[in-house]
Amino acid sequence: MPLTHHRVAGKRLSDLVRQRESKRGLLIAFEGPDGSGKTTQRKLFKGWLKSEGHDVVTTKWNSSELVKPLVKARKRARSLSPEEFCLLHSADFRYRLETEILPALWAGKTVIADRFLFTALARDAARGLDLSWLLEVYYPLFWPDIVFYFSVSPETSGKRISAERSPSYYESGQDVTQIDDPLVSYTRFISRVIREYEALAQIFQFVTVDAEQSIFDQHRLIRGLFQSHERKPWKDQNRSAVMEWISHRPELIKA
Amino acid sequence: MTSQNGKMGGRLLAIEGSGGRSMTVAAKRLVRDLKRENVEAGICSWDASAIFFQILNGVRGIPAPSPRTLILLYASDLAFRLRWQILPALEEGQTVIAAPYLESVIGFGRAAGLPRLWLKNVFQFAPAPSAVWRVPERSAAVSRRTAPAESFLEFSLSQLRGGPASWDTEEIRRGFHYHLEQLAAHGKCKTAGETP
Numbered sequence: 001m002p003l004t005h006h007r008v009a010g011k012r013l014s015d016l017v018r019q020r021e022s023k024r025g026l027l028i029a030f031e032g033p034d035g036s037g038k039t040t041q042r043k044l045f046k047g048w049l050k051s052e053g054h055d056v057v058t059t060k061w062n063s064s065e066l067v068k069p070l071v072k073a074r075k076r077a078r079s080l081s082p083e084e085f086c087l088l089h090s091a092d093f094r095y096r097l098e099t100e101i102l103p104a105l106w107a108g109k110t111v112i113a114d115r116f117l118f119t120a121l122a123r124d125a126a127r128g129l130d131l132s133w134l135l136e137v138y139y140p141l142f143w144p145d146i147v148f149y150f151s152v153s154p155e156t157s158g159k160r161i162s163a164e165r166s167p168s169y170y171e172s173g174q175d176v177t178q179i180d181d182p183l184v185s186y187t188r189f190i191s192r193v194i195r196e197y198e199a200l201a202q203i204f205q206f207v208t209v210d211a212e213q214s215i216f217d218q219h220r221l222i223r224g225l226f227q228s229h230e231r232k233p234w235k236d237q238n239r240s241a242v243m244e245w246i247s248h249r250p251e252l253i254k255a
Numbered sequence: 256m257t258s259q260n261g262k263m264g265g266r267l268l269a270i271e272g273s274g275g276r277s278m279t280v281a282a283k284r285l286v287r288d289l290k291r292e293n294v295e296a297g298i299c300s301w302d303a304s305a306i307f308f309q310i311l312n313g314v315r316g317i318p319a320p321s322p323r324t325l326i327l328l329y330a331s332d333l334a335f336r337l338r339w340q341i342l343p344a345l346e347e348g349q350t351v352i353a354a355p356y357l358e359s360v361i362g363f364g365r366a367a368g369l370p371r372l373w374l375k376n377v378f379q380f381a382p383a384p385s386a387v388w389r390v391p392e393r394s395a396a397v398s399r400r401t402a403p404a405e406s407f408l409e410f411s412l413s414q415l416r417g418g419p420a421s422w423d424t425e426e427i428r429r430g431f432h433y434h435l436e437q438l439a440a441h442g443k444c445k446t447a448g449e450t451p
């Protein structure tokens with residue numbers, strides 16, 4: 001039975017995606033625990049990229065107009081289980097991937113992601129969810145061209161966060177630690193998150209940045225790594241995600 | 256007859272279909288039939304967490320979510336239903352009628368071209384029901400289809416019609432019903448009206 005009216009033969013889509021390879025933009029993800037300084041670095045990097053003539057788009061974690069209000073309301077009511085939290089974030093991620101990230105990459109823009117799906121994998125695994133299920137939920141996976149991982153100790157993360165504010169209920173992982181004191185809970189929870197991040201950094205070959213260095217040293221390192229980055233074609237999984245997205249975009253196929 | 260749901264003691268029954276009045280009637284009829292056997296049953300409907308209600312009444316003019324995104328949202332709502340409604344009732348030994356449950360969302364996903372394995376894996380957190388009924392879409396109901404707020408299928412199709420992606424929503428609807436018909440043809444579900 002034919003599935004949808006506008007689906008185009010896989011071979012043609014595959015050719016189309018391959019032809020786009022040299023014109024597509026790069027996706028660069030900034031990952032790390034809270035208080036690792038990735039947002040500061042992301043802003044500096046974006047400014048520098050723009051000064052170099054790149055057309056840059058930023059996408060932030062849990063920021064879609066579709067899902068963000070849902071998460072916000074449920075966070076306020078403290079009514080989210082780890083599974084619901086994970087599934088809402090995955091819906092937000094998929095939505096942003098299909099409506100912000102892929103259109104920008106297809107148009108040749110550079111996309112900077114302030115947190116990417118590794119945030120979900122680290123936090124949700126720290127909440128006790130099974131990593132293999134998480135990978136299924138985020139399937140088809142879409143890998144960035146570069147992942148900068150900002151590495152800090154749980155102590156530094158805790159100090160930097162508490163210097164500014166008291167961590168929120170979910171940020172401090174109180175939903176899983178059941179500890180009343182947000183700071184004590186945060187220290188316990190962020191240690192788990194960092195453990196998960198460190199494992200992911202090895203498996204997925206993140207570029208680790210020592211986030212305890214000075215802001216300028218980190219920025220200089222990131223620039224250098226970006227400039228020396230060897231552009232590689234999209235992996236098969238990325239191509240699958242792009243093909244799924246473009247198969248219902250007749251205007252792009254015709255163009 | 257239906258079996259009990261594993262260790263939980265209670266019984267989980269599912270009614271699948273495109274939603275609206277016919278699903279409500281089928282669920283209520285099942286409650287009545289069970290009552291004749293001295294079994295008290297409760298009905299658990301979709302969108303108990305109000306995710307879809309909030310989207311319908313939320314920001315306008317944004318791009319429509321894809322079937323994959325819609326399915327992840329359904330999964331979140333189902334996780335909510337399981338936590339607050341279904342599992343507590345089953346643990347107390349009660350009978351729960353989930354209308355809809357898994358096969359409606361799987362039928363929608365399959366009709367939209369998503370892999371069966373992905374759908375199965377995403378919903379692995381949901382216990383299998385003891386028995387499944389499908390509610391066919393009768394020709395009389397086609398002319399006055401359910402409003403988007405009353406059914407996951409109608410909600411999803413109305414979203415997909417919003418663009419910018421291009422979907423043949425009538426073909427998805429046909430694929431959805433085809434999936435449920437195939438389940439019935441292979442003895443994996445009954446058609447509403449049959450006794451429990």
